[in-house]
Amino acid sequence: xxxxxxxxxxxxxxxxxxxxxxxxxxxxxxxxxxxxxxxxxxxxxxxxxxxxxxxxxxxxxxxxxxxxxxxxxxxxxxxxxxxxxxxxxxxxxxxxxxxxxxxxxxxxxxxxxxxxxxxxxxxxxxxxxxxxxxxxxxxxxxxxxxxxxxxxxxxxxxxxxxxxxxxxxxxxxxxxxxxxxxxxxxxxxxxxxxxxxxxxxxxxxxxxxxxxxxxxxxxxxxxxxxxxxxxxxxxxxxxxxxxxxxxxxxxxxxxxxxxxxxxxxxxxxxxxxxxxxxxxxxxxxxxxxxxxxxxxxxxxxxxxxxxxxxxxxxxxxxxxxxxxxxxxxxxxxxxxxxxxxxxxxxxxxxxxxxxxxxxxxxxxxxxxxxxxxxxxxxxxxxxxxxxxxxxxxxxxxxxxxxxxxxxxxxxxxxxxxxxxxxxxxxxxxxxxxxxxxx
Amino acid sequence: xxxxxxxxxxxxxxxxxxxxxxxxxxxxxxxxxxxxxxxxxxxxxxxxxxxxxxxxxxxxxxxxxxxxxxxxxxxxxxxxxxxxxxxxxxxxxxxxxxxxxxxxxxxxxxxxxxxxxxxxxxxxxxxxxxxxxxxxxxxxxxxxxxxxxxxxxxxxxxxxxxxxxxxxxxxxxxxxxxxxxxxxxxxxxxxxxxxxxxxxxxxxxxxxxxxxxxxxxxxxxxxxxxxxxxxxxxxxxxxxxxxxxxxxxxxxxxxxxxxxxxxxxxxxxxxxxxxxxxxxxxxxxxxxxxxxxxxxxxxxxxxxxxxxxxxxxxxxxxxxxxxx
Numbered sequence: 001x002x003x004x005x006x007x008x009x010x011x012x013x014x015x016x017x018x019x020x021x022x023x024x025x026x027x028x029x030x031x032x033x034x035x036x037x038x039x040x041x042x043x044x045x046x047x048x049x050x051x052x053x054x055x056x057x058x059x060x061x062x063x064x065x066x067x068x069x070x071x072x073x074x075x076x077x078x079x080x081x082x083x084x085x086x087x088x089x090x091x092x093x094x095x096x097x098x099x100x101x102x103x104x105x106x107x108x109x110x111x112x113x114x115x116x117x118x119x120x121x122x123x124x125x126x127x128x129x130x131x132x133x134x135x136x137x138x139x140x141x142x143x144x145x146x147x148x149x150x151x152x153x154x155x156x157x158x159x160x161x162x163x164x165x166x167x168x169x170x171x172x173x174x175x176x177x178x179x180x181x182x183x184x185x186x187x188x189x190x191x192x193x194x195x196x197x198x199x200x201x202x203x204x205x206x207x208x209x210x211x212x213x214x215x216x217x218x219x220x221x222x223x224x225x226x227x228x229x230x231x232x233x234x235x236x237x238x239x240x241x242x243x244x245x246x247x248x249x250x251x252x253x254x255x256x257x258x259x260x261x262x263x264x265x266x267x268x269x270x271x272x273x274x275x276x277x278x279x280x281x282x283x284x285x286x287x288x289x290x291x292x293x294x295x296x297x298x299x300x301x302x303x304x305x306x307x308x309x310x311x312x313x314x315x316x317x318x319x320x321x322x323x324x325x326x327x328x329x330x331x332x333x334x335x336x337x338x339x340x341x342x343x344x345x346x347x348x349x350x351x352x353x354x355x356x357x358x359x360x361x362x363x364x365x366x367x368x369x370x371x372x373x374x375x376x377x378x379x380x381x382x383x384x385x386x387x388x389x390x391x392x393x394x395x396x397x398x399x400x401x402x403x404x405x406x407x408x409x410x411x412x413x414x415x416x417x418x419x420x421x422x423x424x425x426x427x428x429x430x431x432x433x434x435x436x437x438x
Numbered sequence: 439x440x441x442x443x444x445x446x447x448x449x450x451x452x453x454x455x456x457x458x459x460x461x462x463x464x465x466x467x468x469x470x471x472x473x474x475x476x477x478x479x480x481x482x483x484x485x486x487x488x489x490x491x492x493x494x495x496x497x498x499x500x501x502x503x504x505x506x507x508x509x510x511x512x513x514x515x516x517x518x519x520x521x522x523x524x525x526x527x528x529x530x531x532x533x534x535x536x537x538x539x540x541x542x543x544x545x546x547x548x549x550x551x552x553x554x555x556x557x558x559x560x561x562x563x564x565x566x567x568x569x570x571x572x573x574x575x576x577x578x579x580x581x582x583x584x585x586x587x588x589x590x591x592x593x594x595x596x597x598x599x600x601x602x603x604x605x606x607x608x609x610x611x612x613x614x615x616x617x618x619x620x621x622x623x624x625x626x627x628x629x630x631x632x633x634x635x636x637x638x639x640x641x642x643x644x645x646x647x648x649x650x651x652x653x654x655x656x657x658x659x660x661x662x663x664x665x666x667x668x669x670x671x672x673x674x675x676x677x678x679x680x681x682x683x684x685x686x687x688x689x690x691x692x693x694x695x696x697x698x699x700x701x702x703x704x705x706x707x708x709x710x711x712x713x714x715x716x717x718x719x720x721x722x723x724x725x726x727x728x729x730x731x732x733x734x735x736x737x738x739x740x741x742x743x744x745x746x747x748x749x750x751x752x753x754x755x756x757x758x759x760x761x762x
Contacts, residue, residue: 086511090514106512107511107512107728110512110513111513111514111515188615191599191616193599199621199710200707200709201707255598255599255618256598256618256621257597257598257599257616257618257619257620257621258598258621259618259621259622259709259710260598260618260620260621260626260706260709260710262707265597268600269599269600272600274599274600396511396512396513396728397512399726399727399728400727400728400729403723403726403727406709407709407711407712408711410709410710410711410712411711413710413711414622414623414710414711416711
C-alpha cells in the first residue's frame, strides 16, 4: 500500500507540475529578468520571412541603444496571426508590442486591449517629422492606439509598349481612358488582356476605388463610404454610372476567368505580360522588377485614375505598432515604438517592404522620388486631384463586409444579380451599420 | 468457396477469447490485487486524462456553449445567451443549404473515384515487380503534402489563362478555347473534386494494399484449384476477407473528406460567389468574420450530422456482416 501511496503522490506532483508549467508558458510575456533586464514580446501579424529579417535588424539596433532591454519577436504564420494575437490579448499576457492593422484597430481597441500611447508621446520630437497621413492615424490629439509604419496606396501599373502599339500617346489619366485602352488592347486569341481585374478575394476595394472617383466632388473624405450629405456613396447616381463602366471593363477588357482572380493572379497576370493594366499597391514594384517576362522599359506606373470631374480618391491603408494594455513594461515598449517611428528605422522598413514612408524626409530620398515610385510623389504633391481619404476600415464589421462584398460582386459578375441590386444592397448594409453605430 | 473467409475469421476470433480464472480464492485475491493496481493505474493515467480534458474536451464544450451565445469578436465583454438564435440564422441562410448540397457532392464525388482508383492501384501494387518499392513511394507521396498547398497548386493548374490544364486540353484538341475553370460555378466544383481525387487515391491505395497483403495465398490457391477466374476470386475471396478494413476506411474517409476544407480554401476560397463552399469552408468564412457563436452552431450541426451518419453506417454494415 505504501508503494501505491508514494507513486500516487509522485504522479499527483507531476500532474500539478505539468499544469503549472503549461499555465506559465503562456505567461512569459514581458518577463523581467535578473539584474533589472526587461524582455519585451513583440508580435507581428503580416508575417513574411523577408520582413521578419528586416524587423530583427531594427530590433538589434534598438537593443544596442537601450542596454538592459531585449526584444523577442514572435512571428505567427500570417493566416492565423490575427487570431493568435487576439487570443494573446484576450488572455492578457504574452504581448507588449504588437502590429495593429487598420482593420484590427477597431475590434482591438473596442475590447480595451490597446494602450492609449498619447500621454507617453507628449513632447516627443518625432511628431514634427511625420507626414500628414501618418499624423492622421497616429492622432496627436489622441487617442493613439497605433503608430503607423508605412502606407499602402494604389497606383496604376501599365505596359508602355502595349499602350503605344495600340496607338495611344501615353498612359490613361481617367477610368474612362483606361477602359478604352484596355478594350483596344484586349485580344483573347493571343492570350493578351487589357486589365488585371480583381474578382476574387478583396474585390470590393477596386469597385470602391472607381465609385469614389465618380463621386469625388461630394465625398466625405473623413469617411469615404459616405457623401457629404450623409448618404452612402453606393446610393449616388454616379455610383451606378461607375458600376456600369466597371462591368464594361470586365466584359470587354479583362480575362473571363478573372472572376476568381485575387492578389497573386493579378500580379502574375501583369508580370507575366498577359495584361496591360494593373491597379495595385507599391509592394508590387519589387515583384515586377524581378519578373523575367518584362524588361524595365516595358512598364511604368501612373497615378490613380480620376473620375469624370477630374478627381480620384486615394484610400489610405495602413498598419503600425501598438502597445498592449496588459503590458507590464509600457515604458520600454514606448521606447521601441518611438525608435521604430523616427530616424532611419521607418525608412529602412518602408524600403524593405515597399511601403509609402511615414517621414517627410523621404521626399528627398532618391529611392522614393525616382522610377515607379515617383508616381507617389506626384500624387502627394497634388492633394486637390488625388484626395487623401479615409475609408472606415477600422469599423468592427470590416471583415464581414469584405467577405460579403466579395461574394456579392461575384454574383454580379456571374450575371446572377444586377448592378442596381448590388448597389442597393450595399447602400442598405452601410446605412444600417452606420445608423446602429449611432 | 465463399464460406472459407468467414470460417478463418471465426477461428481467429475464437482463439482470442480469454480463459476464465479458476477457483473462488484466486478470484478474491485477484480482486484485492486489482483494486490496488487500479489505483496505481488511475494515478498514472491521471496526467493524460487531465491533459485531454483540459485541451480537448474543455475547448469542445466551451465551443458548444458558444453556439448558444452572442459570441463575437466585436464585443467580447457581452456574451449573452441567445438560445437558438444562431441556429435559426444558419437554417434560414440560403447559402447554408447550398453548402449542404455541395458537401454531399464533394464527399460522394470525391470518395467513389478515390476508392475505385485506389483499389485498382492497390491490386496492381500487390504484384511483385522490379522497383515496386519506388512505385509505392511515388504513389504515396501526395498524402504527405498539405491540403492547403495542394489547393494552391491546383489553383494555378486550373487557372484560365496560365493554367497547365487548359494548355493540355487545347493541345490535345479536346477544347478550342480556354475554360474559366475556377470562375464558372459549373466548372469550379468538378475542378476541386478532381484535385481531391488526386490527393485521396493514395490513402485508399495504402490501406487497401495493407489489407490485401493479409489475405493468405492458400485461399487463392484453393480458389485456383476450384477453377475460379481472377475476377470471381476478387469478388468471393479478396473482398469478403478485407471487408472490415474497407468498411472502416470508407467511414474514415467520409468523415475526413467532410472535414477537409483546406483544399477548397486554397483553391477557390469557396468562390465564385460562394458556389464551392462546403459546410466546413463556410464555417471558416463565418469564423473569419468574427461571429464565433454562429460558427460554433454550424460546428455542432456538422458534429450531429457526422455522428448520425457514422451510427447508421456502422449499423448497416454490421447487420450485413452478421447476416452473412
